[in-house]
Amino acid sequence: MSDSLRRVRSYVIRTTRMSEAQKRSYRELSEKWVLPYDRTIDWESEFPECRRRIVEIGFGMGDATWRIARDHSDWALVGVEVHRPGVGKLLWWLEQEELTNVRIIEHDAVEVLAVTLRSESLDGIHIWFPDPWPKKRHHKRRLIQPDFIQSAKEVLKPGGYIHIATDWEPYAEHILQLLSDTPGLANRYDGWAPKPDYRPETKFENKGIAAERSIRDIIFMKESI
Ligand SMILES: C[S@@+](CC[C@H](N)C(=O)[O-])C[C@H]1O[C@@H](n2cnc3c(N)ncnc32)[C@H](O)[C@@H]1O
DSSP states (O other), X not given: XXXXXXXXOSOOOOOOOOOHHHHHHHHHHHHHHBOOTTSOOOHHHHOTTOOEEEEEEOOTXXXXXXXXXXXXXXXXXXXXOOOHHHHHHHHHHHHHTXXXXXXXXXXXXXXXXXXXXXXXXXXXXXXXXXXXXXXXXXXXXXXXXXXXXXXXXXXXXXXXXXXXXXXXXXXXXXXXXXXXXXXTEEESSSSSBOOOTTOOOOHHHHHHHHTXXXXXXXXXXXXXX
């Protein structure tokens, strides 16, 4: 990991208060479903029933995560998020919906890609509505950077995919260009991807739609050598 990625974070820890329900879920359920970031994930023993291994980065309040887990019981989902109220909310959903195919890592995804995930271990990576950091002087805070994409490519199996969605057009164009310029990744579509059925709408997507912004999906595959 480069020094610049260590120092410049793609997030600011928000001081949003946790609801009583989120606090209770966090207290009672995190031991069961939250994994440490400094230990490699043992997918076979965590998810013996699941055939696809997916990591979702920056799941927010987990709106998309629990719906995908419910609709695809044979997908193993690991959600990575730094915002504790969101972790509490997703734990709450896991309990409500009695889902067992989700684990959470409460840590910076940049380090999770480098430390927690084995090389060529994932079928897919979802990054939906990453913070756009619209001001030019903040662009260095954007999650999607060349080093980050290299780490993401490293943990994908050959044939695995990275799926990014955003409502911020200049960020979408930057991401499309960056992924197109990355050797070993190939666009699954010609330009933007159609929205796949598996991606549920999220709060941030709905905000973008309400502001009449276009939603862009970008899906690239890791090529087999
Ligand atoms: C704009 S929100 C989108 C949330 C959700 N995907 C949605 O569509 O509703 C971006 C989320 O990414 C998280 N995030 C940003 N950088 C991160 C990082 N390096 N590691 C883990 N989570 C991160 C933030 O805490 C925030 O919850």
